[in-house]
Amino acid sequence: MNNRRKPITILLADDDAEDRLLAREALEESRVSNKLDTVVDGEELLDYLNRRGPYQSLEGKPLPGLILLDLNMPRKDGREALREIKGDPNLRRIPVVVLTTSQAEEDIYRTYDLGVNSFITKPVTFDGLVDVIKALSQYWVEFVELPKD
């Protein structure tokens, strides 16, 4: 119903190379045609969003329409990155979906308190991951209106 929109870029922050690859394959498997960019920790995520360091050349390009965020990452973890994104008036409106192996109630509460748009526990199987990516894209790409950059 929202075909008037430009396709959005999905940005995934995950320190595990295999998980990044699996997410990319699951997107292809579920026929999601959106571009996927990946970063490996919270520092790189904030550099990407603020067009700093190696991402200076992205200056002026549209921000991602959706961020998929792992929680446990080195340097800057997902909780801290989420706090910074939701505390930044230029970034806070970008929807952030936590995608983590954590099932800890405390992580669920804390990230919702910090303003996460949803919290998803990563399935352990590839088929499970494909199902999650399908549900994610059907909801966010097909029905939800995302803020214009």
Added chain:
Amino acid sequence: MKPTRRNILLADDDPDDRMLIRDALQESQSQEQLTCVENGEELLDYLRHQGAFSSLDEKARPYVILLDLNMPRKDGREALREIKADPHLRRIPVIVLTTSQAEEDIARTYDLGASSFIIKPRDFETLVRLLRTIDEYWFETVQLPSGEN
């Protein structure tokens, strides 16, 4: 054992829209329970167990809120602001469901902490698909903060 029916709270001032959404939810074979309020004041009263809702069970909390924007007495924007400023309520996901397509509404409600912004479909069939998608996403895929906290 009968599965617990989880509560979706809809705030919409238009009785036709409330009925359509109720019918579409039923048609989508969702197991969730729908409770309706008619404006932002009633919504806050329901969430805080005040006024007409003072006899609600203290554990009665919706898992997600579907929020219309244009309502009398207290509109959706103001209700959203109050919900997200209240430490006891802010972690409940709020999905804006409105006929508004204004970029300003989209940007402002994400800024205020809306989980997603969805334009009300005009035909019943799409509304059924939307409610099925919402059900699959929020109740099968996402981890919600428990409605009892």
